[in-house]
Structure formats: C-alpha cells, structure tokens
Amino acid sequence: MPYLIQHSVVVIKYEMILIFTPDSRKSEKGKIVAYGLYFFTYSTFEGRMLYIEDVYVKPPWNRQGLGTWIWKDIAKIAVETDCHRMQWIVLNSNQTAIEMGKKRGAVDLTLTDKWHLYRMRRKELEAFANSSDL
Numbered sequence: 001m002p003y004l005i006q007h008s009v010v011v012i013k014y015e016m017i018l019i020f021t022p023d024s025r026k027s028e029k030g031k032i033v034a035y036g037l038y039f040f041t042y043s044t045f046e047g048r049m050l051y052i053e054d055v056y057v058k059p060p061w062n063r064q065g066l067g068t069w070i071w072k073d074i075a076k077i078a079v080e081t082d083c084h085r086m087q088w089i090v091l092n093s094n095q096t097a098i099e100m101g102k103k104r105g106a107v108d109l110t111l112t113d114k115w116h117l118y119r120m121r122r123k124e125l126e127a128f129a130n131s132s133d134l
C-alpha cells in the first residue's frame with residue numbers, strides 16, 4: 001500500500017450509573033435494581049458525543065421515575081462534558097423508550113435523515129478481516 005496508515009488507539013471506557021435498593025428494605029439491601037451504561041465517542045462533523053448503550057430498570061422498580069432519572073442524569077453528564085449530542089438505538093417495538101425520547105426532543109434518524117444501522121457479526125468480521133480484499 002502506498003499510504004502510511006497510522007492507527008490512533010483510543011481506549012473506549014464505559015461508564016455506568018447503578019441504582020441500588022434503599023436501606024429500608026433490609027432483605028434486599030444493596031441489590032442493583034437499575035442501571036445506565038454509556039460511553040463517549042466522536043463524530044467527525046461535531047466532535048464529542050455520548051452514546052447510551054442501555055438503560056434498564058428491573059421490575060417492580062420500574063414506572064417510578066428511575067428510568068427518567070437515569071436518562072436525565074446521563075444527559076447532564078453529556079452537557080457537563082461538552083458533548084454535542086447524545087445517541088442511542090431502540091427497537092421499533094419499544095414504545096416506552098421511544099416515547100421517553102420523543103417527549104424530550106429526540107428524533108428518529110431513520111425517519112428524518114434516513115440513517116440505517118449496520119452490523120457485522122463475528123463471522124462476517126472474521127471473513128472480511130481475513131479476506132483477500134486489497
């Protein structure tokens with residue numbers, strides 16, 4: 001290859017918000033009932049952004065505001081760390097999560113900008129990485 005290809009290695013660090021059961025319920029004290037998993041990544045157009053990998057609230061702790069609280073806390077972190085945007089993916093069938101985002105101004109990029117999410121699983125990854133392409 002006539003080009004010098006330089007790999008810039010950035011270790012992507014995940015961060016997590018964990019919600020534990022309160023002290024008042026001694027039998028369940030200290031158990032994780034909800035979490036928000038996120039990491040920082042970069043857009044070539046806009047720079048730093050935050051990606052939410054998952055927010056989960058375990059029943060019966062759901063529907064009490066914890067999901068919204070975690071989502072908002074992550075949004076605050078995005079603002080405080082100078083992110084231009086916050087992104088996540090959600091299944092079409094997950095109306096609860098879709099409504100939570102829409103209500104706060106999030107847009108569905110597949111509808112508005114025709115972005116599509118592509119994935120290479122391990123099998124395809126290995127086939128491509130080990131192929132004779134180029």
Ligand SMILES: CC(C)(COP(=O)(O)OP(=O)(O)OC[C@H]1O[C@@H](n2cnc3c(N)ncnc32)[C@H](O)[C@@H]1OP(=O)(O)O)[C@@H](O)C(=O)NCCC(=O)NCCS
Pocket residue numbers: 053054055056057058061062063064065066067068069088089090094096097100103
């Ligand atoms: C989506 C999820 C995180 C919401 O957590 P939660 O603690 O129940 O959320 P909240 O109590 O803050 O409620 C958020 C909103 O969703 C609504 N909601 C929550 N569960 C609902 C349900 N089962 N059916 C309909 N509406 C529901 C609430 O009424 C609330 O609406 P509002 O903002 O108009 O008041 C939780 O249901 C969950 O863990 N789902 C499975 C994982 C998932 O889908 N994660 C999101 C993908 S990234």
